[in-house]
Amino acid sequence: MTKGTVLDVVGTLSRLGLAAVWLVSGGLKVADPNQTFIAVQAYDVLPGGVVSVVAAAMPFLELALGLLLLVGLGTRLTAVLSGLVLLAFIAAVAQSWARGLSIDCGCFGGGGPVAQGDTRYPEEIARDIGFLALAVWLMVRPRTRFSLDGRLAGRVEEPVRTS
């Protein structure tokens, strides 16, 4: 296996992994719009009318990013957008932590206020940084296997050799 092949495989796994994260998190939020509203509101950052729009739009933004990554269309651009969204999430969780709010991030559904001892800010931020690492890989090296990008570029996909 050449070095390029290994990097392609790592990239492909990053792409599909990040796609799965977005599809699952978006899907869980779409399934319960009322809870998503409560989760967004709990961050106590946005005014009421904006909370409503953000809570309605965000799950579908996540689904769209997930879908684009799944098919591998515009991988680099989608990775950049994913990174920006993840940075926003990290900032939102960090400000809740810094201000001493007691909330669940609602990253994968749920969310809203929780008891003071039940917050998990470090874990939530660490998890988002992990996802961010996947996005950064794809920004730096968007070349992956089984992607629409590859097809559209007319690139001949090398067969995966296992040696």
Place this chain on the structure above:
Amino acid sequence: MGGAERNARKRRQNQGAGTRPAAKNPVVAARKAGGDRNKVIIGVLVVLVIAAAVIGGVIYTNSKKDATAGSAIKVATVGFDVPVKRDGATVLVGKDSAKVTVDVYEDFLCPVCGDFEKTYGQEIEDKLTAGTVKVRYHIVNLLNTRSDPAGYSTDSANAALLAADEGKFLPFHKSLFGDQPEEGARGWTKDQLIDLGKAVGLSSQTFADGVRAGKYDAEVSAAYQQIKSTDYLQQDFGNGQKGFGTPTVAVDNKVVDTSNKGWLANLVGNSQG
């Protein structure tokens, strides 16, 4: 991946295209132009997919949340008649003969209050009918921002107080908890509250006007501010967190633990014994 490797690969590619530099090779130049065009097309596609998902998603979510807009609040009936008296933002219900007065603090949007009513509503009705207990309802707007759009807690509290003015508090209260909106949901509109009023016999213009104008809104908010800072109503939520929450039940300025199923029977038994 290091920059060195990338450069090495580019060198190899250039070598593959011949000895001439890539930029001067017409085939490579054409391919590169095609690649740039593809990139633009892909970029546009990505933006379109995201825009379509977000716009479509907002429309979908709003229509899903608006699904309750055309419906009517289910009417719950109360098959007995006891005196009902409004005083400020509280409503005192029950026969004068009752020796025990229970203070109940509720918010119409609060899901735990809904559970409380499901669990103990019937038992409270029985005690009201028997004339052993009076209930003083304190309707608060603790969760006023938790409906989308905000305001259901206050609107419903105001409407319930107006219903109390005309003696229809109990069926109004029971209906709102029986058909309770979820937190984060639309909440019932003023018009829907007025229609519920009509259904339980509140056909006066005073009621409808009062709901629309928010006649008791200020009183509800002021009463809640006072309740929030009342010492004996503070409860320990664990983890060192203290505060006022709904539902809270108190008798003689002391909070009653309603997780004990026999709390109401105990109160009546104590007063009789």
